[in-house]
Every structure is written in structure tokens, then in C-alpha cells.
Amino acid sequence: MEIVAPFKEAIDEIKESGADAVKFCYQCGKCDTVCPWNKVRTFSMRKLIREATFGLTEIENEEIWRCTTCGKCHQRCPRDVKQINDMVALRRFATGYGVFPEAVKPIRAASAGLFAEGNPFGEARTKRAEWAEGLSVKTFTEGMEILYFPGCYLSYDSRLKKVARATVNILNKAGVDFGILGTKENCCGESIRKTGNEALFKRMARENIKTFIDNGVKKILVSSPHCYHTFKNEYPEFNVNFEVIHISQYLFELINGGRLQISKEYEKKVTYHDPCYLGRHNGIYDEPRGVLKKIPGLILNEMEESREDSMCCGMGGGRIWMETQKSDRFANLRLDQAIGVGAEVLVTSCPYCITNFEDSRLVLNYDDVIQVKDITEILQEII
Numbered sequence: 001m002e003i004v005a006p007f008k009e010a011i012d013e014i015k016e017s018g019a020d021a022v023k024f025c026y027q028c029g030k031c032d033t034v035c036p037w038n039k040v041r042t043f044s045m046r047k048l049i050r051e052a053t054f055g056l057t058e059i060e061n062e063e064i065w066r067c068t069t070c071g072k073c074h075q076r077c078p079r080d081v082k083q084i085n086d087m088v089a090l091r092r093f094a095t096g097y098g099v100f101p102e103a104v105k106p107i108r109a110a111s112a113g114l115f116a117e118g119n120p121f122g123e124a125r126t127k128r129a130e131w132a133e134g135l136s137v138k139t140f141t142e143g144m145e146i147l148y149f150p151g152c153y154l155s156y157d158s159r160l161k162k163v164a165r166a167t168v169n170i171l172n173k174a175g176v177d178f179g180i181l182g183t184k185e186n187c188c189g190e191s192i193r194k195t196g197n198e199a200l201f202k203r204m205a206r207e208n209i210k211t212f213i214d215n216g217v218k219k220i221l222v223s224s225p226h227c228y229h230t231f232k233n234e235y236p237e238f239n240v241n242f243e244v245i246h247i248s249q250y251l252f253e254l255i256n257g258g259r260l261q262i263s264k265e266y267e268k269k270v271t272y273h274d275p276c277y278l279g280r281h282n283g284i285y286d287e288p289r290g291v292l293k294k295i296p297g298l299i300l301n302e303m304e305e306s307r308e309d310s311m312c313c314g315m316g317g318g319r320i321w322m323e324t325q326k327s328d329r330f331a332n333l334r335l336d337q338a339i340g341v342g343a344e345v346l347v348t349s350c351p352y353c354i355t356n357f358e359d360s361r362l363v364l365n366y367d368d369v370i371q372v373k374d375i376t377e378i379l380q381e382i383i
Contacts, residue, residue: 010055017096019089021082022052031073031083036312037066040328045073045083052090059094062101068319069194070312071280084194087317091196103323107195110321114200118186118207119152120321129182131161135168140179142216146245148178149231151224152187153351159358160351166380167223167247173383174260178221184211190230190277195318205230209240219243221250223376225277225284225350226316232282246278248288248349248375255294264382265297271343272300273334273357274310275350288349288375295382301341303334311337315352331360338370345371347378 014022029046037043043066051057057064067087074083094100100107113122129137131154140147148171154164171178189204212220220242222228232244245253254260272292278284285307292300305311314330326332335357338346346357357372 007055010057011053012055014052014055014057014089014093017089017092019052019086021080022049022086024079025049025053025081026079028078030076030078031081034072034076036068036070036072036314036330037328039311039333040330048090049081049083049086052086057090057093059090059097059099060101062103064090064094065101065104065195065319065322067317068276068312068314069317070276072312075280075308084317088194088196091194092198093196095196106321106323107192107197107318110318111192111197111200114187114189114192114204118204119156120187120191121152121156123156125183128155128185129180131155131164132168132180132182135165135172137168138179140181140215140217144179145177146219146221147212147215147217148180148221149185149188149223149227150180151222151227151351153355154223155185157351157355160354163223163351163354163374163376166374166376169380170251170254170260170376170383174254176254176259181211181215184215186211188224188227188230190226190234191316191318191320193230193234194316195321205235205238209235209238212242213240217242219245221245221247223247223349223351223374225275225282226352229277229281246282246284246287246349248278248291249284251375251379252287252290255291260379260383262295262379262382266295266378266382267297268344269299269301269342270345270347270378271303271338271341272306273303273313273338273346273348273353274307275348275353276310276312276316278349279310280308288347291375291379292347295378298378301343303337303341305337313350313353313356315356320352320355326363329356329360329363331356332364335360335364335366335370339366343370345373345378347373347375349375
């Protein structure tokens with residue numbers, strides 16, 4: 001048996017990066033039993049925590065980048081080990097030395113795009129509001145009821161632009177006084193923070209906060225659970241507090257308040273997928289289901305892994321930018337679960353989930369088997 005001595009310098013650096021909670025772990029292994037990675041391959045969060053405890057983390061290894069920050073392990077941990085914070089700290093450790101395994105290298109391009117143009121695609125900032133052309137969307141001015149912040153994917157991705165446009169059509173139909181900031185927006189910074197680039201996150205955050213304050217923003221409506229989580233739970237670290245509401249919550253308010261009328265039926269069987277950052281991280285389960293249950297003709301069939309037990313799509317924690325082999329995709333399993341409960345439509349409310357499910361639908365040749373829709377796309381059809 002090889003005896004390995006703890007590497008004190010590494011231990012200190014790992015803890016300074018934010019992983020001090022690794023010392024609470026007593027290796028019960030509950031994290032491994034709930035981690036979605038173990039549905040597709042062998043993966044041990046317990047092992048990574050133990051290695052970090054002794055400063056033996058291999059930063060060249062892709063394993064520290066696998067965590068999707070879905071939150072399932074922290075939900076079950078009896079010692080409050082804060083696995084997400086620990087994994088982010090290990091990534092800060094690796095990022096500080098410029099070490100990125102092959103599958104993780106796309107993060108560097110995303111970082112460059114965020115630094116130069118405020119979005120991970122490196123698309124021109126001047127094009128950020130092109131999705132809104134022809135919709136008579138106003139520029140936000142102080143005194144408006146709400147700022148709509150679509151986020152990067154809805155601003156640039158051709159599939160997700162449809163969600164932004166559906167959202168605007170619904171807001172206009174409900175008579176909401178809203179505007180957008182367009183080219184003044186930056187990425188919220190959530191995903192780049194989870195990859196360990198704290199400095200770039202802080203730059204994104206400070207620029208957004210200044211923009212919000214300068215324009216008199218009080219209430220922010222978001223489409224992405226990742227934007228929701230960041231604005232609501234992480235921006236207060238900068239001593240600001242904005243009222244933040246996710247579109248699924250706002251739709252529920254509009255319908256219950258009588259501002260949005262449903263005029264048609266939607267005669268399909270659907271199932272709802274809880275995004276990790278909407279559900280587990282922020283406890284928003286009832287409002288999206290409440291919206292779906294208000295729709296005449298719609299049959300809602302729940303998957304076994306739903307609400308707080310929902311299966312992660314696999315794209316959180318910055319993995320939206322990393323390479324994932326076909327055999328390792330949680331989304332493939334999730335589509336099969338949706339089909340298994342008889343769903344014709346898989347409904348969710350997260351751009352990362354939609355992107356991933358659409359990719360899996362293509363890979364699995366499920367085009368004629370099941371559709372993937374944002375909750376706004378369904379509502380747009382029936383109001």
C-alpha cells in the first residue's frame with residue numbers, strides 16, 4: 001500500500017479558494033448515491049472531497065469539472081459539506097494555474113466572449129437586441145413597471161430567440177409596461193462563476209449593477225433560472241437588492257390577477273421538467289405547474305423524478321460550454337422518462353434545459369416522438 005502525505009500548500013490554497021467545508025466530510029457517500037453522473041458513468045463526489053481534504057486534487061483531471069451544481073448532493077448531506085462551493089473552489093484553484101482538460105477548454109472561448117462582448121458566444125454586443133425587431137419593444141426607462149432581462153441565450157441563440165419573442169407577445173397581450181436594456185446588458189455571470197473565474201463574474205456583476213442603478217431599475221423579470229438565482233441570491237453580495245421574478249412566477253400572477261386571458265384549448269399530454277436552479281436552488285415548483293393546470297385540455301403527467309427530486313439536464317455549473325459525450329448525457333435519459341409517462345410535449349422554463357433537450361431530441365431521432373417547449377411558447381399559442 002502506498003502511503004501519501006497530505007500536501008499542506010495545496011490544502012491551504014484549496015481552502016482559501018472557498019473549499020474549507022471539505023473538512024466536515026465524514027465520507028458517508030450519500031452524495032454519490034444521488035449524483036446524476038452515476039446514472040451514466042462511475043463518478044465519486046466523495047472521492048473528490050477526500051482528495052481536496054488532503055490537498056491531493058489532480059487539477060489536470062476532468063473530474064473536478066463534471067459537477068453540474070444541481071444541488072442534489074447538498075440536499076442529502078448530513079454534514080453541510082457544501083459540495084457545490086467545494087467544486088467551484090477546486091475550479092478556481094485550477095483556473096489560477098491555467099489548467100483546463102481538453103473537454104473543458106471551450107470555457108476559454110466563453111470567457112473571451114464575455115470579456116469582449118458581454119456574452120459567452122463572442123457575438124457583437126450591438127446585436128444583443130436584434131431578437132426584438134418588429135415587436136415594438138421599448139427601451140427601459142425609469143418608472144416602467146418592469147425590466148425584462150432575457151439573458152444571453154434568448155438574445156443570441158436562434159432556438160431561444162423564439163422564447164424571448166413569445167415572452168414579449170404575452171407581456172404585450174397582458175398590457176405590462178416593460179422595457180429592455182438591450183446593448184447595455186451583460187451576461188449575469190452565473191455560469192462563469194461556477195467554472196471558477198471569480199474575477200470575470202465580479203466584472204459582469206458590477207457592470208450590470210451600475211446599469212440597473214443608472215437606469216432606475218427596481219423590478220427585473222428573467223427567463224433564465226440562472227439569471228434569477230444570480231440576481232436574487234448573489235448580487236446582494238455587492239450590497240444591492242433588486243426585486244427579481246422568474247417568468248413562470250409572473251405568468252401565474254398575470255393569469256390569477258385576470259390580466260392574461262386564456263382563450264383556446266391545448267389538447268396535449270405534457271410533462272414538466274423542474275430546472276435545478278428554479279426548483280432545488282430556489283423552491284419554485286408550484287407556479288409553473290399552476291400555469292399549466294389553468295390551460296383547458298392540457299393533461300399534465302408527472303415524471304417520477306420531479307420537484308425536489310428532479311433529474312438535472314446536465315448543463316449547469318458551466319457545463320453548457322463543455323463537451324459531453326453522447327453516452328454521458330443526462331438529457332437523453334430525461335427524454336425517455338418524459339416519453340415513458342406518455343408526454344407529447346416536454347415543458348420547462350430554462351434556456352439551458354431547452355438547449356440540451358433539443359440536442360438530445362435530434363441525437364435520439366425523437367423529432368416525431370416528443371416536442372420540447374418553454375412554458376411561454378405554449379401560452380403564446382392559446383391567448
